[in-house]
Amino acid sequence: MGITVGFDLDMTLIDPRPGMVAVMNALGVESGLPLDxxxxxxxxxxxxxxxxxxxxxxxxxxxxxxxxxRAMYPEVVVPVTVALPGAAEALHAVRAAGGRTVVVTGKFAPNAKLHLDALGLEVDVLVGELWSTEKAAALTEHGARVYVGDHLGDVRGALAAGAVPVGVTTGPCSKAELLAEGADVVLDSLTEFPGWFSSFAEPREPGRSDRAPDPAG
Known part of the structure; x- marks a missing residue:
């Protein structure tokens, strides 16, 4: 049986930043509040x-x-969001190895699904509205052995679930910050994930660690 791998969504699989700027600014104008x-x-x-x-x-x-x-989101954010480099390939690498993919995100789940559908990113399970260590419940429920994310909160969620934390530097956190928080490995982007995963998912000899070396050294 293959390995179940969890992924964060924003700035891990997708880049919604242009739409996020637009929707928050529009909300600020509409509400009369200083939203940046x-x-x-x-x-x-x-x-x-x-x-x-x-x-x-x-x-x-x-x-x-x-x-x-959330009501403004589908029309403002979804159409201008793109998949990050390597996102589709990372999900495919897990499926090709007989594994399952679980997206666990802080985003409102119906809007998260709109992104996945619009970009053709196929996942087995989607769980929304969980942040940091709250993500551990979903990761544990679905048996995720690895969780990939761009934020320190993602590392905390993985550790709380007993999953291997894999960081990517496509979001706001640096490699040094992710490693200091406890990430086992930090990738520059998901383009590096299939290579790392192929080593991680290899059958292990008795007594051999599941942990793979950092490809960046």
Missing amino acids: GEFFAANLGPPLDDSLRGFGAPEERIPELVTRF
Whole structure:
């Protein structure tokens, strides 16, 4: 039986930043609040409500703002989002080895599915609205042995689930930061994932570690 691998979505499999700038700025204009789309898009990862609080949105307005953001999202963000280099190949590498793919993301699941469908990224399971160590519940439930993400929160989620944390530097966190947080390996992008995974997924001799060396040394 193959290995189940979990992937984060934003800045791991997809790059939604142009649309994120646009939707947050539009929400700011509509709501009369000082929402900063550029800052938001450059720091994707934390839950939307936390980001809104960081911009000074009043607590009593958070639910309406989240609802409106999610309603605007399909038309503003999905059409201008692209798959990151190596995303499709990474998912294919897992399937080709007889494994399963699980996307665990902080994003609202219906909008996450719109991205996957629009970009033709096929996954076995999608779980949304989980962040950092909250992701461990889904990773454990689906038996993920590896979790790939761009954020320190992704590393924390993998470790909490007992999965191998694989970092990618396509998001806001550097290689040094991801390694310091506990990532086993950090890739420049998912283009490097199939090579790493082919070594990781090899049948192991008794007593041989599952951990593979960092391809970057």
